[in-house]
Amino acid sequence: MIVDFNLNEKDYMVDVPPDMRALDLIRDVLRLTGVKEGCGRGECGACTILVNGKPFNSCLLYAVKLNGKKVLTIEGLAQADGSLHPLQEAFLNEGAVQCGYCTPGMILSAKALLDENPSPEEEEIEEALSGNICRCTGYKKIVTAVKAGAKVMREKV
Amino acid sequence: MNYFFPSTVEEALGLASGASNPKYIAGGTDLSLQIRDGVFSPDTLIDLTCIGELKGITETGRGISIGAATTLSEVADSEVLPSTLIRGARLVGSPQIRSLGTIGGNICNASPCGDTLTPIIALGAILRTVSPSGLREIPAEDFFLGPKKTILKEREILKEVIIEKQFLRGSSFFKKIGRRELQSISQVNLALWLVMDKPEGVVSRIRVAVGSCAPVPLRAVKTEAFLEGKKLSDDAIDRGVAVLLSEISPVTDVRASLSYRKLVAGTFFREAMKEARDDSEA
Numbered sequence: 001m002i003v004d005f006n007l008n009e010k011d012y013m014v015d016v017p018p019d020m021r022a023l024d025l026i027r028d029v030l031r032l033t034g035v036k037e038g039c040g041r042g043e044c045g046a047c048t049i050l051v052n053g054k055p056f057n058s059c060l061l062y063a064v065k066l067n068g069k070k071v072l073t074i075e076g077l078a079q080a081d082g083s084l085h086p087l088q089e090a091f092l093n094e095g096a097v098q099c100g101y102c103t104p105g106m107i108l109s110a111k112a113l114l115d116e117n118p119s120p121e122e123e124e125i126e127e128a129l130s131g132n133i134c135r136c137t138g139y140k141k142i143v144t145a146v147k148a149g150a151k152v153m154r155e156k157v
Numbered sequence: 158m159n160y161f162f163p164s165t166v167e168e169a170l171g172l173a174s175g176a177s178n179p180k181y182i183a184g185g186t187d188l189s190l191q192i193r194d195g196v197f198s199p200d201t202l203i204d205l206t207c208i209g210e211l212k213g214i215t216e217t218g219r220g221i222s223i224g225a226a227t228t229l230s231e232v233a234d235s236e237v238l239p240s241t242l243i244r245g246a247r248l249v250g251s252p253q254i255r256s257l258g259t260i261g262g263n264i265c266n267a268s269p270c271g272d273t274l275t276p277i278i279a280l281g282a283i284l285r286t287v288s289p290s291g292l293r294e295i296p297a298e299d300f301f302l303g304p305k306k307t308i309l310k311e312r313e314i315l316k317e318v319i320i321e322k323q324f325l326r327g328s329s330f331f332k333k334i335g336r337r338e339l340q341s342i343s344q345v346n347l348a349l350w351l352v353m354d355k356p357e358g359v360v361s362r363i364r365v366a367v368g369s370c371a372p373v374p375l376r377a378v379k380t381e382a383f384l385e386g387k388k389l390s391d392d393a394i395d396r397g398v399a400v401l402l403s404e405i406s407p408v409t410d411v412r413a414s415l416s417y418r419k420l421v422a423g424t425f426f427r428e429a430m431k432e433a434r435d436d437s438e439a
Contacts, residue, residue, distance in 0.1 A: 001160060018160035018202065019192070042186055042254055043340070054230070054256040060186050061257060064160050065204070109252065130339035131251020 005066040007032075008076025016063045023047045023058040025066070026073060034074035034104045038133070045132030048105035049073050055112045055131070074104035077111070086156070087111055090149035091142075098136035105132045110146045118154050122147075159201045166210065166287055166314060169203050173312040174289060176201035181314060183226050184257040186250070187266045211261070211316060214238065220321040225261025225314075232260050232273070239320065241329035241348045242276040248333050249273065251340040261315045264300070267307045267373075270343040270412075274301070274374040276331055278366035279348035280324045288313035298366070301373035327352035327362065328436050332425035336412070344413035345369050347425040353437035359388050369412070370405040370422050379404045380426075389434040397430065398423045 004013045007030065016025055026035050026049065035058055038046035042057040049058045050072040077085040087107050090096070097103050106129060113120055113128035120128070125146050126139070134142060159176070163169040173179040180199035182188050183206055191197050205211055211226035214235050221237060232238065232246035233255060249255055249263060249272045263273045264284070274297075277284075282297040288310060297318075300308050309315065329350040335341025346368040354361040363384050365377040380401040387393045407418035 018158050021189075041190055042250070045251065045253060048253055051256075055253045056257050057186075057251075057253040060184075060189050060254075062160070062182075062185060062189065062202075064162075065185075065206070067162075112252070127339060128252060131253040 001064050003063055003067050005068065006070045008071070008073060014063075018062070018064055020063045021059055022049065022056075022061040022063045022066055022071075025063040026058060026071075032073050032075050036101055036104065038101070043133070044102070045105045045109065046102055048108045048132060050108050050112055053112060053115060055109050057131070072108065072111075074107060077107065085111070085149075086152035087114070087146070087149035090145040090152065094141050094145035094148055096137065096141040096145035098134075102132055102134045102136075106134065106142055110149065114146075114150050114153055118150060120146075120150065158199065160204065161201065162204045162207045164207055164209070166208060166316065169205060169208065169314060170287070170289055170312065172201065172203050176203075179203055179312065181205055181265075183259040183262040184228065185262075186254050186258040187262065187268075205261075205314065206259070217319075220319060220323075220325060223260055223318040223320070225264075225316055225318065226259050227261075229255040229258045229260060229263065229273070239276075239280055239325060239329045239350070241279055241331040241350060242273060242320075244331035245272040245274075245276040245333075245346070245348065248331075248339075248343075254340075260318060264297075264318070265307060265309065265315055267301050267303075267305050269301075269304050269371065269373055270346065270369040271374065272331075272333060272343055272346055272368070275346055275348035275366035275368040276329070277318060277320075278374055278376050279329065279350040279364045280320050281350075281364060282324075283319040283321065285316045285319060286313050287316050292316075294319075298376040303372045324350060328433055330429040330432060332429055334421050334425075342412060343369050345407075345418050345421040345425065347422060347429065349426070349429040349433065351433050353389075353433070355437060357388070358437070359386055360384050361386075365401070365426065367401070367405050367422055370407040370418055375405060377401050377404055384430075389430060394427055394430045394434075398427050401426050 036046035038044035042060040047058040179201040182202045211224040229246045277297040284295045286293045333346040348366045351363040368374045383400045384397045409415045
């Protein structure tokens with residue numbers, strides 16, 4: 001089946017088997033490996049992508065469902081000149097990354113939150129990240145980084 | 158496997174009747190895993206999420222209609238639905254699950270611990286279905302036959318969930334406990350809807366449903382009958398808890414023990430009743 005969609009501001013038309021997951025389309029066919037497979041069962045959030053701005057588990061999503069949609073992965077977050085998104089900067093500055101496996105999903109979930117709610121309370125950040133599991137650092141630095149990123153994003157506007 | 162995106166219910170029914178082993182799919186958060194695990198091996202998936210009439214929350218003359226393919230996020234963010242259903246939807250899975258999963262999918266998956274199932278039973282919801290033999294309206298409490306088993310016939314589609322006007326008044330509550338606060342599966346959940354007769358301070362109407370405490374999300378009819386018409390003293394609530402515990406039949410499984418489930422179900426009911434009483438006195 002043909003999937004005609006926009007990924008990180010580029011249009012793609014790909015022929016996929018109907019039972020292919022969005023995760024496999026993005027990683028194995030389009031070779032964007034920032035999307036990770038953790039549990040493969042919609043529990044860990046390492047495979048999070050944004051579809052029309054909302055977070056989805058790409059391991060539970062059939063690739064054919066992306067038809068006509070706008071998808072963002074971590075590769076699409078930096079500017080064309082390579083300068084990082086404020087959330088990426090904040091994760092680096094705050095030391096919110098250890099092994100890095102959960103990081104793309106964490107940042108994308110955080111972006112979905114901040115696009116809707118630029119000044120979230122700590123509890124709202126925790127709720128927005130509840131579908132993303134980190135097994136290295138704990139969540140304190142991650143939450144701090146989201147707050148710091150939010151501040152920079154607010155000042156830019 | 159074939160995969161179709163019909164744009165009308167009629168088209169979906171036609172595709173289903175032309176397939177030997179079809180399955181309807183909405184978000185697929187449960188179904189895609191059941192297919193990967195080999196629980197189901199459909200030859201055809203019929204995706205219902207592009208059918209306009211199955212989407213969205215609309216106020217009608219009868220009450221509120223929720224299209225079956227409305228996402229759990231939309232239900233959780235609604236400003237018109239009763240709070241028990243909003244809270245239930247908000248506590249399903251994670252943001253990622255709720256932006257993909259639908260209320261119809263949560264209902265048709267028929268897990269005894271589904272977090273929108275007890276709310277719709279407490280709210281007396283009517284489930285409208287369509288099949289080649291026509292339309293049916295099924296009370297939510299009669300929809301579930303066992304774990305993962307519903308009254309739906311082959312090729313029948315759940316179209317909408319209707320909350321009638323009479324259930325939009327009063328107050329409603331949802332309580333849930335899981336292994337952790339967020340992104341968890343219910344060990345027990347409880348939904349309560351009630352209307353107080355204010356000058357008298359007595360319960361004029363009450364509906365209670367408990368999840369994960371029986372093979373299906375269970376409406377506690379004896380508890381309701383016991384409390385209807387009663388003044389909500391602490392003693393009446395305690396006796397209501399005893400009736401509730403006599404009519405649920407939880408088991409010990411991987412998620413919780415029988416005795417823990419009874420303890421929590423009783424505590425939830427007591428808390429919810431006291432909150433309802435405080436609300437009506439406020």
